[in-house]
Amino acid sequence: KIVIVGGGPGGLQAAATGASLGHRVTLLEKEDRLGGRLRLAAAPPHKEKIDWVIDDLIAGLPPSVDLRTGTRATVAGIAALRPDAVILATGATPARLDVPGAELPHVVTADALLRDRIDVAERPVVVIGAGLVGCETALHCASSGARRVTILEALAKAAGDCEPITRGDLLTRLKERRVEIYTGVRVREITTSAVEFEAAGRLETLPAELVVTAVGAEADHRLEQGLQGRGLPVYVIGDARKPRGIYEAINEGWLAAMKLSEEGGRWNG
Ligand SMILES: Cc1cc2nc3c(=O)[nH]c(=O)nc-3n(C[C@H](O)[C@H](O)[C@H](O)COP(=O)(O)OP(=O)(O)OC[C@H]3O[C@@H](n4cnc5c(N)ncnc54)[C@H](O)[C@@H]3O)c2cc1C
Structure with missing residues (x-):
């Protein structure tokens, strides 16, 4: 009997593979909908077909899977x-930006902006972080009527976590939408109306009615530690193991179910 926690791509693949191998599978998802962070990945422009991946994974769940949405898993549960x-x-979940002003109400994570469909029309927006998530969120804002969109990045290169073809495509689209990108900068403070940052030793200010943070993601290891404390065999997959992408989540979901099957559920990762 396998319990899988999380109905994103990793958990869905693990559930489908586990059930098809004859295991009794229970899948717990805290939200009412399946898909996980993949739902957010499908939100920016030109990413609509990511929904096909979600639909395909859900369609692949055998009816024998005991699916419990709206159920937050706990160690005791x-x-x-x-x-x-x-x-x-x-x-x-999104990493926190550690600068003065990050707790102000007009500062939101990219995940929150995409999930809650926050209205950006006619607002100057500053996105902090130019990885894939920051760049795609900036493109979403620019395509949704924001007055001016600027990205601030600490590293020397924007979209440095994308493979070259995606990177070139993304940077071209950002340029077409007149999104400005500053690299090699350090954000010093967020105020109620602006973002202050240091670039080449000079202090600069950008007006911002909405500040969006996209500074990476972090996994929470408390469930894993609690379950291990009870002597339960636990395998951690996908972003919960290390934040990466869809391929890794699906691949590790398949692999974990196969491996557990090989070792009769005794494998502990
Ligand atoms: C804007 C954006 C764009 C992206 N674009 C791409 C891209 O183009 N290509 C790519 O490869 N990746 C992309 N990603 C990353 C990709 O979405 C993730 O890597 C992937 O979704 C990770 O899958 P996962 O199954 O590990 O976790 P998630 O998809 O995060 O799923 C985890 C699930 O676990 C549930 N959960 C958490 N805790 C509990 C609990 N205690 N009880 C029950 N349920 C729980 C959550 O509600 C969630 O549904 C993007 C991400 C974002 C935000």
Whole structure:
């Protein structure tokens, strides 16, 4: 009997593979909808087809899977199901930006902006972080009527976490939408109306009615530690193991279910 926590791509693949191998699978997802962070990945312009991946993974779930959405897994709740093994596919959440003003109400994460469809029309927007998530969120803002969109990045290169073809495509689209990108800068402070940053030793200020942070993601390891403390075999996959991408989550979901099957549920990662 396998309990899988998280209904993003990793958990969905693990559930489909586990059930098709004859295991009794229970899948716990805290939200009412399946898809995880992949729902956000599908939100920016030109990413609509990511929805196909979600639809395909959901369609691939055999009816034998005991699917429990709207159910937040806890150590006690999982232990009560008496599983032979647990697969944690709980993903990652946005990292916090540690600068003065980051707690102001007009400062939101890219995840929150995309999830809550925050209105950006006619507002000057500053996005902090020019990785894939920051760049795509900036493109979303620029395509949704924001007055001016600027990205601030600490590293020397924007979209440095993308493979070259995606990177070139993304930077071209940002240029077409007149999104300005400053690299090699250090954000000093966010005020109620601006972002102050240091570039080449000079202090600069950009007006901002909305500040969007996209400074990476972090996994929470408390469930893993709690389950291990109870002696349960646990395997952590996808972004919960290390924030990366869709391929890694799906691949590790498949691999974990196969591996547990090979070792009769005794494998502990
Ligand atoms: C804007 C954006 C664009 C992206 N674009 C791409 C891209 O183009 N290509 C790419 O490869 N990747 C992209 N990604 C990253 C990709 O979405 C993630 O790497 C992927 O979704 C990780 O899958 P996962 O299954 O590990 O976790 P998630 O998709 O994060 O799923 C985890 C699930 O676990 C659930 N959960 C958490 N805790 C509990 C609990 N205690 N109980 C029950 N359920 C719980 C969550 O609600 C969630 O549904 C993008 C991400 C964002 C935000």
